[in-house]
Amino acid sequence: xxxxxxxxxxxxxxxxxxxxxxxxxxxxxxxxxxxxxxxxxxxxxxxxxxxxxxxxxxxxxxxxxxxxxxxxxxxxxxxxxxxxxxxxxxxxxxxxxxxxxxxxxxxxxxxxxxxxxxxxxxxxxxxxxxxxxxxxxxxxxxxxxxxxxxxxxxxxxxxxxxxxxxxxxxxxxxxxxxxxxxxxxxxxxxxxxxxxxxxxxxxxxxxxxxxxxxxxxxxxxxxxxxxxx
Amino acid sequence: xxxxxxxxxxxxxxxxxxxxxxxxxxxxxxxxxxxxxxxxxxxxxxxxxxxxxxxxxxxxxxxxxxxxxxxxxxxxxxxxxxxxxxxxxxxxxxxxxxxxxxxxxxxxxxxxxxxxxxxxxxxxxxxxxxxxxxxxxxxxxxxxxxxxxxxxxxxxxxxxxxxxxxxxxxxxxxxxxxxxxxxxxxxxxxxxxxxxxxxxxxxxxxxxxxxxxxxxxxxxxxxxxxxxxxxxxxxxxxxxxxxxxxxxxxxxxxxxxxxxxxxxxxxxxxxxxxxxxxxxxxxxxxxxxxxxxxxxxxxxxxxxxxxxxxxxxxxxxxxxxxxxxxxxxxxxxxxxxxxxxxxxxxxxxxxxxxxxxxxxx
Numbered sequence: 235x236x237x238x239x240x241x242x243x244x245x246x247x248x249x250x251x252x253x254x255x256x257x258x259x260x261x262x263x264x265x266x267x268x269x270x271x272x273x274x275x276x277x278x279x280x281x282x283x284x285x286x287x288x289x290x291x292x293x294x295x296x297x298x299x300x301x302x303x304x305x306x307x308x309x310x311x312x313x314x315x316x317x318x319x320x321x322x323x324x325x326x327x328x329x330x331x332x333x334x335x336x337x338x339x340x341x342x343x344x345x346x347x348x349x350x351x352x353x354x355x356x357x358x359x360x361x362x363x364x365x366x367x368x369x370x371x372x373x374x375x376x377x378x379x380x381x382x383x384x385x386x387x388x389x390x391x392x393x394x395x396x397x398x399x400x401x402x403x404x405x406x407x408x409x410x411x412x413x414x415x416x417x418x419x420x421x422x423x424x425x426x427x428x429x430x431x432x433x434x435x436x437x438x439x440x441x442x443x444x445x446x447x448x449x450x451x452x453x454x455x456x457x458x459x460x461x462x463x
Numbered sequence: 464x465x466x467x468x469x470x471x472x473x474x475x476x477x478x479x480x481x482x483x484x485x486x487x488x489x490x491x492x493x494x495x496x497x498x499x500x501x502x503x504x505x506x507x508x509x510x511x512x513x514x515x516x517x518x519x520x521x522x523x524x525x526x527x528x529x530x531x532x533x534x535x536x537x538x539x540x541x542x543x544x545x546x547x548x549x550x551x552x553x554x555x556x557x558x559x560x561x562x563x564x565x566x567x568x569x570x571x572x573x574x575x576x577x578x579x580x581x582x583x584x585x586x587x588x589x590x591x592x593x594x595x596x597x598x599x600x601x602x603x604x605x606x607x608x609x610x611x612x613x614x615x616x617x618x619x620x621x622x623x624x625x626x627x628x629x630x631x632x633x634x635x636x637x638x639x640x641x642x643x644x645x646x647x648x649x650x651x652x653x654x655x656x657x658x659x660x661x662x663x664x665x666x667x668x669x670x671x672x673x674x675x676x677x678x679x680x681x682x683x684x685x686x687x688x689x690x691x692x693x694x695x696x697x698x699x700x701x702x703x704x705x706x707x708x709x710x711x712x713x714x715x716x717x718x719x720x721x722x723x724x725x726x727x728x729x730x731x732x733x734x735x736x737x738x739x740x741x742x743x744x745x746x747x748x749x750x751x752x753x754x755x756x757x758x759x760x761x762x763x764x765x766x767x768x769x770x771x772x773x774x775x776x777x778x779x780x781x782x783x784x785x786x787x788x789x790x791x792x793x794x795x796x797x798x799x800x801x802x803x804x805x806x807x808x809x810x811x812x813x814x815x816x817x818x819x820x821x822x823x824x
Contacts, residue, residue, distance in 0.1 A: 237552035248540035304536035313530030
C-alpha cells in the first residue's frame with residue numbers, strides 16, 4: 235500500500251496536475267480572504283475560510299489524480315497491486331497532498347490573523363489558541379474528507395465522461411459548502427456560532443464526514459475493479 | 464490458479480463480454496488465447512492478470528503477476544528507471560534487488576541505454592520495452608502478455624520468446640494473446656478459443672508442437688491421426704510415443720504438414736503432455752522425473768556436446784536437433800547456453816517432466 239501510494243503521489247506531483255488546484259487554494263485563501271466578512275474577524279473565521287477553500291481544491295486534486303493515468307498504465311499497476319488497492323492509493327495520494335494544502339493554509343491564517351491575546355497584557359491565551367487552532371484543524375479535516383468523497387464519487391471510474399464529471403463535482407462542492415446538512419457546512423458554522431471550550435464542536439460532522447469518505451472510496455474502488463478496464 | 468464460472472460485463476445493462484469461463488493455469492504451463500478482434504481476449508487476460516474482477520464467478524490462487532497491456536501509453540511523467548522502480552516496489556522489491564532487476568530486465572530487452580529517458584520522449588518500441596520490462600520485474604509467477612511483442616525490435620522479440628520459455632521451464636506460467644499465429648509455436652501451449660463470449664479449449668498442452676500448424680494457418684484444425692492416437696494414449700501414457708507418432712511429429716518440417724495438425728475434438732481429451740506430440744527421444748528424456756526437457760533445433764554441428772553442458776542430466780542429438788534433460792532449477796542456465804551456441808539455434812519446446820511441483824498432472 236505504501237509503494238502504491240508513493241507511486242500515485244509521484245504521479246500527481248510529477249505530472250504537475252497538482253498545480254491548478256494549488257493555485258485555486260492559494261488564491262482562495264489569500265486573495266479571497268478579504269471577502270469572508272460574513273464569517274467575521276479573528277482567527278476562528280480565518281481558519282474556517284481556509285478549511286472551506288479545501289473543498290474545491292481537494293475535489294479537483296482528486297479528479298486530477300483519477301484522470302492522470304491512461305487505463306493501460308493503470309492496468310499494469312493494478313496487476314501488481316490489485317485494482318481496489320490501486321484506486322484507494324490514488325484517492326489517498328490526493329488526500330495527502332490536500333493535507334499539505336490544509337497545513338499551509340492554517341499556518342498562513344494563523345500568522346496573518348494572529349493568535350488570541352489577552353486585552354490587558356497582550357499575552358497569547360494558550361488555552362484559547364489551542365482550542366481555536368485545534369477546531370480549525372478539525373474543520374479542515376472534515377472539509378478534506380468531504381472533498382475526497384466528492385472527488386471519488388463524481389469522477390472516473392464512477393462518472394466516466396469529462397463533462398458530467400466536472401459538472402457534478404462542481405455542483406457537489408457548492409452543495410457541500412452551502413447546504414446546511416453537509417458536514418463541511420456544519421464544521422464551518424461552528425466556530426462562527428461561538429466556541430465553547432467544554433465540548434468538542436466537530437464530533438457529529440466529523441463522524442458524518444468519515445462515513446461519507448468510506449462510502450465514496452468504497453464505491454470508487456468497486457467501480458475500479460468491476461466496471462473499468 | 465483457476466477461474467471458475469467467470470463472467471464479465473461492464474455494466475448491468477450491457478451485454479456479457481464473457482460468460483461461464485472455467486480454466487486452470489498450472490505452474491509450468493503456457494496458455495494461448497485465440498479469437499477475433501473484440502471477442503473478449505483482452506478482457507479475459509485482464510481478469511487472469513487481476514487487473515479487473517469478474518462480474519460472476521471466482522478467480523483463485525493467482526500468483527505474483529506481471530501484465531503487459533495491449534498498448535502502453537507514453538504519457539507517464541517518469542523516466543523508465545523511475546517507473547520501473549515504482550512498479551517494482553509495488554511488487555515488493557526494494558533496494559539493491561530492485562536496481563538489479565531493473566537493469567536485468569531492461570538489459571535483456573536491449574533497453575538499458577534508455578533507462579533515464581523520460582517515457583514521454585520515447586518511441587513506441589522503446590515504450591513497449593518498458594512495458595514488457597515492468598511485467599518481468601517479478602522473476603517468477605504468472606506472466607500475462609496481451610500482444611506484448613507488437614512494436615518490439617527483432618532482438619527484443621527473440622528475448623521475450625526466451626523469457627517465456629524460461630519462465631515455463633522454471634515452473635512459472637504464461638498466458639498470451641498474439642496476432643502472429645506462429646508466436647511461440649515451438650513451445651508447448653494449451654490453446655483456448657474465445658468466441659460468442661465463451662472460451663473453449665481447442666488444444667491441450669502437449670499437442671502444441673504439432674498443433675501449432677493448425678493455428679498457424681489460422682484455420683480450424685483438421686482431424687489427424689497423431690492427435691487421435693495421442694488422445695487415446697492419454698490416460699495411461701506409455702513412456703514413449705509409438706514410432707509412427709514420433710515419426711510424424713518430427714518438429715521442424717512437420718510444422719507445415721496438415722497431417723500433424725491437431726483436431727479440435729480429440730484435443731479436448733486429456734493428452735499427456737510428457738509424451739504426446741513430442742519427439743521420441745524427448746519423450747524418453749521426459750521419463751526422468753523432475754527434469755526440464757528442452758528441445759532446440761539449429762544446433763551447430765561444431766558446438767559443444769550438449770551432454771557436457773553444466774546442468775544437463777542427459778542429452779540426445781539428431782542432426783541439428785538436440786534434446787536435453789536439465790537438472791531441476793538449472794533449466795534457465797541450460798537454455799541460455801544452448802541458445803548461445805549460435806544464431807541458428809531456436810527453441811522447439813520446453814516442458815517439465817512429471818515428478819516435481821512444476822510437473823504435469
